[in-house]
Amino acid sequence: ETHACPHCREPLSKWRVPDDPSIAWTSEYLYLCFNDACPFVVRGWRVMWDQGVPGHSYRYLFDPETGGSTTVAIRGLHDLKPGIVDTG
Template sequence: MPLASTWPNEFFYVCFNDDCPYYVQGWERLWEQQATRASYRCRLDPDTGKFAPLPVWSDNALKDDIIEA
């Protein structure tokens, strides 16, 4: 049974490029601001067209949920 989500969408578009500056710099930024070993990836909400951060806790976090188009 899939986990319940509080997001209204069935899916988001997410950048999984490990060299993306947003993702790379997020590790240092979150450590400096919150002493948290995490980063974020850029996600696009297909319903609103808005971009927002998607928190991740490792290089492989959420990659198992990638759906190939």
């Protein structure tokens, strides 16, 4: 499956949802934009600052089971990257 970020058009990376009871995702895998230069991520630092959450941004997330998308918060550009599934 190939999916693209609607904000930067880069391919989304398959990401394994952590085995954590506090996470409510029903899918085993989700697709995230890990392009650190994505305008969505870059703009997110300022948006979160303005909302009183300094030091955070977010990444675009697509759920292939539901077809829905949302954001996932990050505190740094390396957050969530250990969960990337190598598909090649």
